[in-house]
Amino acid sequence: MTAQILEPGSVLGVLGGGQLGAMFASAARRMGYRVAVWDPDPDAPALQLADYSFAAPFLDVETRDQFSGTVGAVTVEWENVPADLCEWLARHHPVRPFGTVLRILQDRIHQKQFLQIHGLPVAPFAILESPDQLPNAISDIGLPALCKTARSGYDGKGQWLIQKPADAEQVFPSLSASTRAGHRWILEQFVPFERELSVLVVREPGGQCRTYPAVDNRHVHGILRLTVAPSSLPAGTTTHASHLAVQAVSALNSPGVFCVEFFHTSDGNLLINEIAPRPHNSGHYTLDACTVSQFEQQVRVLCGAPIGDIKLLCSAAMVNLIGDEVRTVTSGQGYREVMAIAGAVLHLYGKRTIRTGRKMGHVTFLAEEREIAEERARWLMNRLV
Numbered sequence: 001m002t003a004q005i006l007e008p009g010s011v012l013g014v015l016g017g018g019q020l021g022a023m024f025a026s027a028a029r030r031m032g033y034r035v036a037v038w039d040p041d042p043d044a045p046a047l048q049l050a051d052y053s054f055a056a057p058f059l060d061v062e063t064r065d066q067f068s069g070t071v072g073a074v075t076v077e078w079e080n081v082p083a084d085l086c087e088w089l090a091r092h093h094p095v096r097p098f099g100t101v102l103r104i105l106q107d108r109i110h111q112k113q114f115l116q117i118h119g120l121p122v123a124p125f126a127i128l129e130s131p132d133q134l135p136n137a138i139s140d141i142g143l144p145a146l147c148k149t150a151r152s153g154y155d156g157k158g159q160w161l162i163q164k165p166a167d168a169e170q171v172f173p174s175l176s177a178s179t180r181a182g183h184r185w186i187l188e189q190f191v192p193f194e195r196e197l198s199v200l201v202v203r204e205p206g207g208q209c210r211t212y213p214a215v216d217n218r219h220v221h222g223i224l225r226l227t228v229a230p231s232s233l234p235a236g237t238t239t240h241a242s243h244l245a246v247q248a249v250s251a252l253n254s255p256g257v258f259c260v261e262f263f264h265t266s267d268g269n270l271l272i273n274e275i276a277p278r279p280h281n282s283g284h285y286t287l288d289a290c291t292v293s294q295f296e297q298q299v300r301v302l303c304g305a306p307i308g309d310i311k312l313l314c315s316a317a318m319v320n321l322i323g324d325e326v327r328t329v330t331s332g333q334g335y336r337e338v339m340a341i342a343g344a345v346l347h348l349y350g351k352r353t354i355r356t357g358r359k360m361g362h363v364t365f366l367a368e369e370r371e372i373a374e375e376r377a378r379w380l381m382n383r384l385v
């Protein structure tokens with residue numbers, strides 16, 4: 001029996017209306033679908049692109065019923081939407097990825113334990129049920145280490161670097177300031193990586209996986225700064241990363257688009273940092289440099305259509321525009337200079353308010369040679385500081 005395909009004209013629902021939701025909505029609309037976006041923030045960028053907008057808290061039952069009555073299938077733009085909501089919606093519609101996956105990935109402790117159980121390599125870690133367990137965790141894991149909140153962290157938020165014992169005394173009050181019952185933390189060994197890389201995996205409902213080429217990532221202050229595609233690491237390393245990524249996604253056993261982030265150490269080891277069950281910032285280059293973008297794949301997987309054949313058409317280097325940086329690139333001389341660069345593609349997210357650390361847009365530089373794309377990206381990064 002052929003599985004049912006949701007055809008163009010159907011309404012696709014997305015939970016979360018940030019830039020990832022907006023890029024999903026653009027891909028879906030280009031393919032003839034209508035889009036329903038649900039985000040608690042009425043200013044969320046994707047709401048501007050939606051055929052049906054729902055701006056209400058995720059726990060609002062009336063909105064849930066209306067949303068469910070509107071859509072034919074549901075996806076998410078980030079992993080922190082309530083898993084209960086996804087599971088309720090899954091009684092009525094295909095929901096991809098599954099709520100079970102969100103439950104695992106929403107909590108760093110569950111995620112790390114899941115990876116460990118499946119024999120996947122992660123940095124040594126300890127679990128803190130309360131702040132006063134920090135000294136013991138430090139003696140187990142050693143220093144330097146990163147203490148991270150188990151839930152709701154993103155872009156490096158909710159993380160504390162502990163380099164020496166005295167730092168722990170300063171971190172302690174921040175942990176104790178959390179009054180939420182059941183708040184937990186994870187203490188991770190600080191990995192002295194020489195490179196970060198990531199692999200996008202697209203998994204069909206039938207279990208078949210396809211991967212995008214591994215890409216190199218550079219983060220500054222916990223926020224992605226630069227992605228270069230393809231990775232410049234040796235083929236043996238990137239192939240190994242792709243295998244590990246497929247293994248991790250297969251263990252999660254859900255259809256969807258996933259990004260697996262890695263650390264590559266100087267002694268040649270690969271460790272999984274984390275998995276996102278959705279398109280990822282490090283995959284934005286696929287919009288301009290690939291036959292099929294990560295967002296189109298999200299549409300295809302959601303609708304049960306065959307996933308697209310993946311080809312990198314040229315090299316690419318993507319620079320995020322964070323906070324005020326967006327002004328440099330969108331006004332005056334900066335705008336002219338960026339637009340004059342061959343292969344520069346500007347993406348702005350339409351966020352009304354600029355805030356420190358907020359991702360406002362990105363520029364992807366396309367070139368035949370990776371070195372040239374990267375050189376142009378580095379020029380922009382220098383121009384931004």
Ligand code: ATP
Pocket residue numbers: 123146153154155156157188189190191192193196219222223224261273274
């Ligand atoms: P996002 O969801 O935006 O990717 P996040 O808040 O979930 O970010 P992580 O991916 O855990 O955060 O960490 C952000 C960055 O901080 C990593 O990409 C890496 O550069 C650095 N980092 C995180 N954990 C470690 C570690 N154990 N050792 C060394 N560096 C780390």
Ligand code: MG
Pocket residue numbers: 261273274
């Ligand atoms: Mg990350």
